[in-house]
Amino acid sequence: MNNAAFKQNIFPLVKRAYPMLVRMLSDEEKAKDALQDILVKLWQNRRKLEQHANIEGYVFLVARNHCLDKIRERKKLGVSIPVSENLPQDIDGNTFAKEELTKQIYKLIEMLPESQREVILLRDLDGLDYTEIETITGLKTSHLRVLLSRARKQIREQLQKIEQDEKTTVR
Amino acid sequence: MKKQQSDELLKKYEAGLTSLSEEEQLREAAEDLEGADRTWFSFLKKNKATIPTDLDVLLQQQMRKQQRSIRLRQFTTVAASLVLFFSAWIFLKMHQNQQEQIRKEALLQEAISMVSDSEENSAKTVLYQDEYVIIYTK
Numbered sequence: 001m002n003n004a005a006f007k008q009n010i011f012p013l014v015k016r017a018y019p020m021l022v023r024m025l026s027d028e029e030k031a032k033d034a035l036q037d038i039l040v041k042l043w044q045n046r047r048k049l050e051q052h053a054n055i056e057g058y059v060f061l062v063a064r065n066h067c068l069d070k071i072r073e074r075k076k077l078g079v080s081i082p083v084s085e086n087l088p089q090d091i092d093g094n095t096f097a098k099e100e101l102t103k104q105i106y107k108l109i110e111m112l113p114e115s116q117r118e119v120i121l122l123r124d125l126d127g128l129d130y131t132e133i134e135t136i137t138g139l140k141t142s143h144l145r146v147l148l149s150r151a152r153k154q155i156r157e158q159l160q161k162i163e164q165d166e167k168t169t170v171r
Numbered sequence: 172m173k174k175q176q177s178d179e180l181l182k183k184y185e186a187g188l189t190s191l192s193e194e195e196q197l198r199e200a201a202e203d204l205e206g207a208d209r210t211w212f213s214f215l216k217k218n219k220a221t222i223p224t225d226l227d228v229l230l231q232q233q234m235r236k237q238q239r240s241i242r243l244r245q246f247t248t249v250a251a252s253l254v255l256f257f258s259a260w261i262f263l264k265m266h267q268n269q270q271e272q273i274r275k276e277a278l279l280q281e282a283i284s285m286v287s288d289s290e291e292n293s294a295k296t297v298l299y300q301d302e303y304v305i306i307y308t309k
Contacts, residue, residue: 036229124194145188149185159206163207
């Protein structure tokens with residue numbers, strides 16, 4: 001793969017992996033640094049990349065593994081970032097209640113079984129398509145859909161419970 | 172988005188059957204949804220990291236840096252090879268010169284020894300000399 005082909009085919013994919021990097025590393029600057037490292041890795045493996053049947057999936061897999069390595073490094077240093085604090089954005093406005101709700105939603109995601117959690121994060125927050133998630137997780141699309149459906153139902157039910165509890169408390 | 176349309180999409184979404192663009196539509200229409208759906212899609216809308224505009228520049232810079240380092244590595248390899256080649260050449264040349272010097276010195280020594288022999292002989296007194304034999308004293 002020459003320079004032009006690399007830029008044309010790989011750059012857009014690397015850019016698409018950015019939301020996943022921000023989520024996993026919980027820092028935009030760290031995500032940008034990681035993105036550059038990933039680009040270098042992909043460039044060094046461009047010959048292998050060319051022959052890969054699912055280039056998109058491979059790029060996301062490299063990105064995810066890179067993030068996991070970084071997280072492991074941080075854990076070794078004693079710095080851990082729970083999923084619930086990964087992203088600082090609140091739902092609507094800056095009120096304390098909304099921030100709390102955001103934290104609650106992250107906790108709900110964290111409470112999901114690992115396979116469901118990974119799929120819902122990759123799909124709903126990182127915006128990856130099923131073929132890309134297939135390569136990352138090694139699961140088939142039909143299985144992914146089932147996991148995603150279960151996770152979404154679970155989250156919805158829990159959110160409905162939270163809303164009901166809030167209404168009851170207000171009364 | 173109309174309620175009927177959003178309800179259909181929500182059903183599909185919950186079954187894991189929506190496409191990425193349909194999911195994007197739901198996120199965009201978060202404000203029109205109700206209850207848990209509104210909360211969830213508002214959360215997704217706010218928490219999905221947007222791709223910064225300067226990311227392309229960053230990637231281009233990284234790419235240039237990478238290519239520069241490759242060129243530098245190639246240049247270093249060629250330079251190191253040349254240094255090695257010239258060092259070997261100089262060493263061989265010096266070795267050859269040394270050998271030549273030794274050979275010349277040996278020849279000189281041989282010549283000197285021949286000269287000193289004739290001088291030695293001339294100092295002797297010849298007692299008898301014919302066609303075949305020379306008899307001399309020290």
